[in-house]
Amino acid sequence: MNESVTILFPIFFPILMGVLLLVGKEPKKKALLSRYTGGVLLLTALMVLGLVWGKEVSFTMFFLTGRLPVYFRVDSIGKVFAFVVTVVWVLAGFFSFEYMKAENAPRRFFGFYLIVYGILIGLDFSGNMITFYMFYEMMTLLSMPLVLHERTKAAIMAGLKYMFYSFCGAYMVLFGLYFVYRYANTLTFTAKGVLDATLTAGNEKLLLVVAFFMLLGFSVKAGMFPFHGWLPVAHPEAPAPASAVLSGVIVKGGVLGIIRVIFYLFGADFLRGTWVQTTMLILSLVTVFMGSMLAYLEKGMKKRLAYSTVSQVSYILFGLFLLDPVSLTGSLLHVVFHAFIKCGLFLCAGAIIFRTGKRRVDELTGIGKEMPVTIWCFTLCSLALIGIPPASGFISKWYLCEGALHTKTAVFSWLGPVILLISALLTAGYLLPVTIKGFFPGEDYDYAALVKKEPVKLMLVPMVILAALAFVLGIVPEGLIRQLSAIAGQLM
Amino acid sequence: MNFVQNFPFFSIILSMFSGIVSSVLPARAAKWLNTILISVVGAMSAVLLVYLMGTGESYVYWMGHFPAPWGNEIRAGVLEAGMALFFCVIMLLSMTGGRKKLLGEVEYSKHNLYYILVNLLLSSLLALVYTNDLFTAYVFVEINTISACGLIMIRQNGRTIEAAVRYMIMSLLGSGLFLISLCMLYDLTGHLLMSNIKESVAVLVSHHQYSVPLMTTIGLMCAGLAIKSALFPFHSWLPDAYGYSTVSSAAMLSSLVSKGYIFLLIKIFYRVIGFEIIAESKVINVLFVFGLLGMIFGSLSAIRENDIRRMISFSSVAQIGYIYMGFGLGTESGMTASIFHILSHAATKSLLFIAAIGLTDVSKGSRQIVDLTGAGYRNKIAGFAFTVGSLSMVGVPMFSGFVSKLLFAEASIGHTYKMLPAVIVLAISTILNAIYFMKTVIRIYVPERRKDCEVITIKNEKEYAVTLVCFIVLNVMLGMLSQPIVQWIHTGLSMFG
Numbered sequence: 001m002n003e004s005v006t007i008l009f010p011i012f013f014p015i016l017m018g019v020l021l022l023v024g025k026e027p028k029k030k031a032l033l034s035r036y037t038g039g040v041l042l043l044t045a046l047m048v049l050g051l052v053w054g055k056e057v058s059f060t061m062f063f064l065t066g067r068l069p070v071y072f073r074v075d076s077i078g079k080v081f082a083f084v085v086t087v088v089w090v091l092a093g094f095f096s097f098e099y100m101k102a103e104n105a106p107r108r109f110f111g112f113y114l115i116v117y118g119i120l121i122g123l124d125f126s127g128n129m130i131t132f133y134m135f136y137e138m139m140t141l142l143s144m145p146l147v148l149h150e151r152t153k154a155a156i157m158a159g160l161k162y163m164f165y166s167f168c169g170a171y172m173v174l175f176g177l178y179f180v181y182r183y184a185n186t187l188t189f190t191a192k193g194v195l196d197a198t199l200t201a202g203n204e205k206l207l208l209v210v211a212f213f214m215l216l217g218f219s220v221k222a223g224m225f226p227f228h229g230w231l232p233v234a235h236p237e238a239p240a241p242a243s244a245v246l247s248g249v250i251v252k253g254g255v256l257g258i259i260r261v262i263f264y265l266f267g268a269d270f271l272r273g274t275w276v277q278t279t280m281l282i283l284s285l286v287t288v289f290m291g292s293m294l295a296y297l298e299k300g301m302k303k304r305l306a307y308s309t310v311s312q313v314s315y316i317l318f319g320l321f322l323l324d325p326v327s328l329t330g331s332l333l334h335v336v337f338h339a340f341i342k343c344g345l346f347l348c349a350g351a352i353i354f355r356t357g358k359r360r361v362d363e364l365t366g367i368g369k370e371m372p373v374t375i376w377c378f379t380l381c382s383l384a385l386i387g388i389p390p391a392s393g394f395i396s397k398w399y400l401c402e403g404a405l406h407t408k409t410a411v412f413s414w415l416g417p418v419i420l421l422i423s424a425l426l427t428a429g430y431l432l433p434v435t436i437k438g439f440f441p442g443e444d445y446d447y448a449a450l451v452k453k454e455p456v457k458l459m460l461v462p463m464v465i466l467a468a469l470a471f472v473l474g475i476v477p478e479g480l481i482r483q484l485s486a487i488a489g490q491l492m
Numbered sequence: 493m494n495f496v497q498n499f500p501f502f503s504i505i506l507s508m509f510s511g512i513v514s515s516v517l518p519a520r521a522a523k524w525l526n527t528i529l530i531s532v533v534g535a536m537s538a539v540l541l542v543y544l545m546g547t548g549e550s551y552v553y554w555m556g557h558f559p560a561p562w563g564n565e566i567r568a569g570v571l572e573a574g575m576a577l578f579f580c581v582i583m584l585l586s587m588t589g590g591r592k593k594l595l596g597e598v599e600y601s602k603h604n605l606y607y608i609l610v611n612l613l614l615s616s617l618l619a620l621v622y623t624n625d626l627f628t629a630y631v632f633v634e635i636n637t638i639s640a641c642g643l644i645m646i647r648q649n650g651r652t653i654e655a656a657v658r659y660m661i662m663s664l665l666g667s668g669l670f671l672i673s674l675c676m677l678y679d680l681t682g683h684l685l686m687s688n689i690k691e692s693v694a695v696l697v698s699h700h701q702y703s704v705p706l707m708t709t710i711g712l713m714c715a716g717l718a719i720k721s722a723l724f725p726f727h728s729w730l731p732d733a734y735g736y737s738t739v740s741s742a743a744m745l746s747s748l749v750s751k752g753y754i755f756l757l758i759k760i761f762y763r764v765i766g767f768e769i770i771a772e773s774k775v776i777n778v779l780f781v782f783g784l785l786g787m788i789f790g791s792l793s794a795i796r797e798n799d800i801r802r803m804i805s806f807s808s809v810a811q812i813g814y815i816y817m818g819f820g821l822g823t824e825s826g827m828t829a830s831i832f833h834i835l836s837h838a839a840t841k842s843l844l845f846i847a848a849i850g851l852t853d854v855s856k857g858s859r860q861i862v863d864l865t866g867a868g869y870r871n872k873i874a875g876f877a878f879t880v881g882s883l884s885m886v887g888v889p890m891f892s893g894f895v896s897k898l899l900f901a902e903a904s905i906g907h908t909y910k911m912l913p914a915v916i917v918l919a920i921s922t923i924l925n926a927i928y929f930m931k932t933v934i935r936i937y938v939p940e941r942r943k944d945c946e947v948i949t950i951k952n953e954k955e956y957a958v959t960l961v962c963f964i965v966l967n968v969m970l971g972m973l974s975q976p977i978v979q980w981i982h983t984g985l986s987m988f989g
Contacts, residue, residue, distance in 0.1 A: 063975045064895065068902075130898075134889035141888065153939055160934045167886065167926050174887075174897075175919040182905035 004057035007072045010047035011122040014040055018114030026107060034097035037110040041093045041117070048086045048121060052079045058127055070134070071188065073127030076487045080332060081256050082124040084339045087469075088248045089117050091462035095347050096241035098458045099354055103149070103239055112145045113242075116250075123253055129177055129187040132260060133170070139253055140166040140221075146242040147234050155237045162234035165227060169220025173257070176214035180265055183207060189260055191490050193267025207266070212276045214261045219280075221254030223310045224317055225287040231310055232294070236302035240350020243302060247309040248343035252335055255316055263491040268323040273409075280321040281412050285419050287314035292426035299360050301349045304430055305342065311423055312338050312385065318416060319400045327403020328488040329481065333396035336480065337473065341381045341393065344466030345431075348378040351463065355453040361434060366445050368438030370453040373460055375438045377467035382431035384470035387424050392474035395481070397424065496543045497551055499536040500568045500622040503576065504615050507533060511611035519603035526587065526607045530614065534580030541573040550987040552624060552687075561688050567624035567763075571831075571984025575621050575755060581966070582747050582838050583614060589846035589959035590740030593853075597647045597738040606646055612639040613744065617752045626764060627684045629756055630667070630674055633720070637663045640749050643741040644733050655732035662719055662729045669716030676709045677764075686763040697769055710765060710775050717757045718779070721750040723816050724786030727809045731793075734805035739849040742801065746808050746845065747838035754815060754834060758827070761819070762988035771822035780820020780910060784917045786813025791924035799859045800852065803928060804844050807885065810921060811837045814900065817917075821903055821910055824985065829899035831981045836884070836892035836970055843963035844881040850874025850956065851936060854945050861935055868936035871948040875936050877960040882929035884967050887922055892970035897922065899978070 017040045027033055051057070051074050058073035074082075093113065100106040119138050126132035140163060148159030181187055183203065184194040200207060216227075223231040231251070235243045262268060271277050291311025298304040316338070319331030351374045352358055352367060368375040384391035397420060404416035454460070473480065510529045514522040544550065550569030557563070587610065598606055616636035623629050641663070645656035678684060680702055681692035696702055719726040734742045761770045770776060790809030797803040811833070818830030854870035855863045868875025884891035897918065904914035950957040970977065 064898065068898070137889045141883070151939065156937060156939055160930075160937070164926075164930055164934075167888075167930070168923065171887075171919060171922050171926065174922070175915065178901040178905055178915050178918075181902070182911070 002055065002057045003059055005059055006047075007051065007057055007059045007074060007125060008061070010044050010051065011072070011118050011125065013047065013118065014044045014114040014121075015118035018111045018118070021107060021114065022111035030101070030106075033107060033110060037093060037114060038097065040114055041090050044117060044121075045086045045090050048082050051125075052083050064130060068130050068187065069128070070131050071127040072122070072125045072131065073189070074125050075127075075189070076490070077256070077259060078124045078126075080336065080484070080487070081252065082121055084252070084336055085117070085120045085124060085249045088245060088339050088343045089120070091465055092241045092244045092248070092343055092347065095244075095350070095459050095462040096239070098456055099239065099241055099350055102354060104151070105149070108145065109149055109239065109242070112142060116143045116146065116245075120249065120253070124256065127188060129180070129189070129260065129265065132257065133174060133177065136173075136221075136253060136257065137167075137170055139250065140170065143246065143250055146246070147238045149239055149242065150237070158230075158234045158237040161230045165220050165230040169217040169227060169254075172213045172217030172220075176210040176217070179207065179210040180214075184265070187265075189264035191264065193263075193270060194265055195267065195270065207270075208274055208276050211261065211266050211271060212279070214265075215258055215276070215280055218254045218257035218261065219283070219317065222251055222258065222313045222317060223254075223287070223291075224314055225283055225290055228287060228291070228310045232298075232303055232306040235306040235309065236300065240302070240346055240353060243306070244343040244346035244350065247306060247346055248339045251309060251313050252339060255313065255320070255335060258317065258320055262320060262323070268492050272323050277321055277323065277409075281318065281409070281416075284314045284317040284321055285412075285416065287311065288318060288423045289419050292423040292430070296426050296430045298430075299362060301352070301359055301361050301364070301434075302346070304361060305345050305349060308345075308385070308427065308430065309342055311427070312342070315397070315400060315420065315423075318420075319403060322403055322407050322409070322412070322416070323492070324403045324407045325485065325488040325492045326406050327400055328491065329485040330396050330399030330401075330403055332484040332487065333399060333477070333480065334393075337384065337392040337396050337470065340466050340473070341385045341470045344377060344381040344463055344470060345385070347459075347463045347466065348374050348381070351455045351459050354459070355455055364434055365437045366441035366450075368435065369441065369445075369447075369450055371455070373454055374463065375435060377463040378438075379435040380467040380471050382435060384474065385431060386428045390474045391471050392477070393470075395474055395477045494543070496540055497553060497568070499540045500566050500572070500576075500618070501553060501555070503533040503536055504618045504622065507611050507615035507618060511608045511615065514604050514608045514611060517604060519600060519607075522604040522607040526610055527584070529611060530580050530584045530587070533614065533618070534577055534584065537573050537577035537580060540568060541570060541577055544568065544570045544573055560685050561683055564628055565624035565685055566622045567686075568622055569984055569987035570980060571987065572621050574980055574984065576618055578835060578838070579617055579621070579748055579751075580614075582842055583610070583744060585959050585962055585966075586740050586743035586747070586842050586846065588955055589842075589963075590738060590743065590849070591955060592953065593739050593849055599648075602646055606643070609639045609642040609646070610744075613643065613749070617748060620752045620756050624686050624763070625684055626674055626677070626686060626689065626760075630671060633667055633670065633753070633756070636749060636752060637667060637720070640745060643745065644737040646741070647736070647738045649736070651732065651736040655729070655736055658729040659733045662726065666716045666719035666726075669712045669719070673709045673712035673716065676705060676712070680705060680709065686759070689764050690766055693765055693769065697766075707773060707775070710770065710773055711778075713760060714757065714775055714779060717753045717760075718782070718816070721753040721757075722809060722812055723779075723782055724789055724809055724813055725782070727786070727790070727812075730809060731797075731802045731805040734808065734845075735799065735802040739845055742805075743842035743845040746805070747842040750808070750812060751834050751838055754812075757819075758831065759988070761827075762985070767824075767827075767989070776820050776822045779816045783813045783815070783817030783820050784913060786810060787817065787917050787921040788813075788924070791921055791928070795924060795928045797928075798861055800848050800861050800864060800932065801845070801859055803861070803932070804841065804848060807844075807925070807928070808837075808841060810925070811841070811885075814896070814921075817914060818900060818903060821907055821914070823903060823906060825899070825903035825906060827985060828978060828981045829896060829903045831985075832899050832974070832978065833896040835977070836896040839892055839963065839966045839970055840881050840884045843877055843960070843967060844885070846956075846963070847874045847878035847881060847960060850948065850953075850960075851878060854948055856945055861932055864932070864936050865938050866936070866940035866942060868933075869939065870942075870945055873950050873953075873957045873960050874948070877964055878936065879933050880964050880967060882933050884971070885929050886926045890968060890971050892967050895971055895974040
């Protein structure tokens with residue numbers, strides 16, 4: 001593995017630029033702000049892409065205690081996440097230039113937006129658990145200003161709720177981390193686990209409890225039942241571009257944590273067939289169903305999407321906890337697809353709020369006539385999320401179900417696909433009415449009062465790109481599938 | 493002999509004389525003398541630290557050139573010099589942070605008395621750090637107690653007098669126990685100099701002589717210093733003493749006075765009894781258990797508390813518990829973690845006390861947490877500093893508290909029987925910490941427009957703001973540059989041996 005300092009640039013460049021933006025003076029021209037942010041975003045994106053397409057490199061920064069370094073490494077799974085983060089972050093960033101014109105203190109927003117970008121890249125490229133943990137906590141802390149940006153009482157309460165849940169989850173992880181360190185000699189991520197067989201002998205029960213706590217801790221960020229309470233409160237309170245990235249990629253921080261714990265610390269074989277796997281599968285299936293049910297019942301647009309995130313991220317978790325290469329491929333596919341789709345949906349919802357101020361689903365009658373392109377994007381993303389072929393969600397769900405049927409776990413091999421199907425039905429139930437009512441408002445709709453309210457191109461283009469990605473990746477998925485199933489193969 | 497080697501003696505004697513001179517100076521001059529004194533002592537300690545790092549070995553300084561075993565000795569190694577430097581930094585920051593507040597808290601005529609007490613406190617702390625003579629240590633323990641009592645009582649209201657009396661009683665009990673054990677040790681070994689006692693104790697242990705009296709002595713010594721440093725369940729004096737005294741006093745009492753005793757205990761472990769003997773004795777198991785209990789009960793009391801200052805004080809009980817838990821592990825790494833936590837807690841707790849006063853000032857002086865609603869907006873720098881301090885206490889990465897928790901965990905997982913209780917209690921206590929500190933942070937950032945409260949900006953409280961910024965930097969430095977500091981502790985401990 002090559003030592004290379006280049007790995008630090010995409011992490012610390014946006015952080016530094018963000019800090020400069022925060023402490024610097026308010027620029028005279030508003031346009032300067034978005035140009036600066038856009039430039040930094042694009043430069044960082046280039047650096048990340050360079051790393052993603054380059055060789056695997058690593059870098060040890062400094063030692064925290066005697067044996068624990070802050071260590072970065074670009075590995076295959078990190079590349080996938082970093083790529084997704086970059087696409088979503090840049091697109092939502094460009095969307096926000098227009099959107100934030102209507103909000104207070106755009107400078108503060110962009111400052112933290114850049115900082116969190118750097119931290120997420122650091123999270124994805126962390127080479128050991130302690131570095132991961134550090135970036136994980138920083139992610140919570142510094143993405144909080146994005147949640148409570150509007151500084152209303154509700155927003156601040158939501159931000160604090162977010163922080164409290166996340167901290168408690170992180171401490172469960174830290175607690176487990178001490179034990180893993182005891183039985184493993186190293187915390188550097190290694191495919192198939194780091195546990196030392198001679199040390200663990202006789203302590204399997206303890207280590208299962210430890211694994212349970214760590215998985216539970218990370219699942220807080222991924223919004224799994226029973227720790228999903230913060231998500232539908234925090235995500236909708238943020239400005240739309242922030243909700244898009246929160247729902248699209250920051251929850252994936254928890255998913256990445258779970259992947260790291262299962263496949264890089266404990267190893268899939270250690271957990272297969274244990275009570276930990278069973279409990280986690282039950283919890284994730286409960287969340288899949290509950291999330292879509294709550295989304296179906298919810299009337300607020302952004303809150304509905306947030307509940308949808310709760311449900312969809314648990315699809316991913318279900319696939320991970322099955323501990324099967326096929327379902328793992330499905331999970332990774334869903335990580336990519338869900339990031340693009342959910343970001344697209346939130347941006348559409350943001351565009352609607354920006355142009356019309358309508359936040360509730362039942363107010364959206366005829367919206368398709370006013371903003372046809374936006375609602376077309378929304379529709380494409382919805383179809384992809386429901387999983388209607390040939391849109392992308394179909395592929396990932398196919399792999400998830402195939403993986404479930406493939407495993408020999410007693411109940412879950414058939415119960416999983418059934419619940420996934422029911423949830424897909426509910427997904428259709430809560431997303432499609434927007435399209436249907438939007439394009440076919442009914443006879444009593446007043447066509448005379450129709451005003452075109454399509455947003456400007458800067459907002460439209462990111463939505464169109466995301467919707468296109470959500471759809472096109474479903475039609476030509478071979479390259480992606482090959483990459484991801486290769487990763488899944490390495491891990492099992 | 494190198495001139496630099498005189499510095500420990502200079503520091504002690506300078507601070508004592510400044511205390512005496514302050515009594516005839518006007519308050520303003522006493523203030524300046526105090527500030528200059530702390531800076532000069534800090535600078536001397538820094539030079540000494542650099543010098544010792546260069547030579548790589550500790551030295552013994554004969555007072556008045558009387559050789560052992562008759563004379564009195566001072567001993568300096570990197571750990572002592574570094575500790576002295578750290579104490580000076582914290583003391584300077586605590587003084588500047590509470591300076592403006594002091595005008596309102598203490599009658600002007602008593603100001604130079606206040607500075608006398610602070611100077612004496614510094615001299616006794618330095619003596620505790622540097623001395624190589626157990627009886628000298630006892631004398632300065634008493635000086636420390638008296639000046640600390642004065643610092644509590646100087647703000648005269650019923651609460652502080654009661655607190656001071658309580659503190660006095662508990663403290664004297666502690667020093668009484670310490671004195672008894674000192675007499676017994678003198679009886680057993682015939683020496684008062686630390687290095688000589690250690691040789692005799694080693695002989696006694698190897699011949700299995702006087703094992704019960706020796707164990708009793710160790711127990712009494714630990715109990716005495718534990719009472720003085722407020723280990724659970726001897727903490728009843730603490731919340732009032734820290735909660736109602738002036739803000740500078742509270743910051744210094746929590747981060748320096750109790751730490752001075754703890755540092756003395758570490759010296760006794762290493763230099764008087766010998767670490768192997770301590771590690772094998774049952775006494776450390778008792779310390780371990782009480783440390784764990786303190787970690788939990790201190791936090792539980794803090795959760796129940798509605799007064800912000802008393803809440804921070806109760807949190808000290810929990811943090812002292814951490815330190816004793818580290819002692820209780822009886823390993824070198826446990827000791828390292830404890831010493832790191834001494835630094836980390838001192839830097840964080842004084843920050844919290846000083847930030848809290850800024851928050852109460854903008855809430856009409858009310859200390860009830862409920863009344864602090866929105867205080868973080870009215871005094872931005874104090875709110876931010878309080879948040880940083882809380883995050884550090886909770887153990888968020890980048891801040892000092894995280895590193896000490898990591899070190900504690902790393903130390904405890906090396907242990908067969910004590911691993912599980914230590915790690916579980918560490919986790920529980922972290923969550924409890926998070927509950928009450930985050931509760932307060934949430935409270936101070938709940939938006940509420942209150943027209944009746946004044947607003948403090950950085951511009952009209954420059955000194956205060958600079959102090960807080962220094963504290964924050966110190967905290968982040970401890971959190972980020974932990975490696976050299978841990979290295980320094982290791983070197984210092986090996987010089988002890």
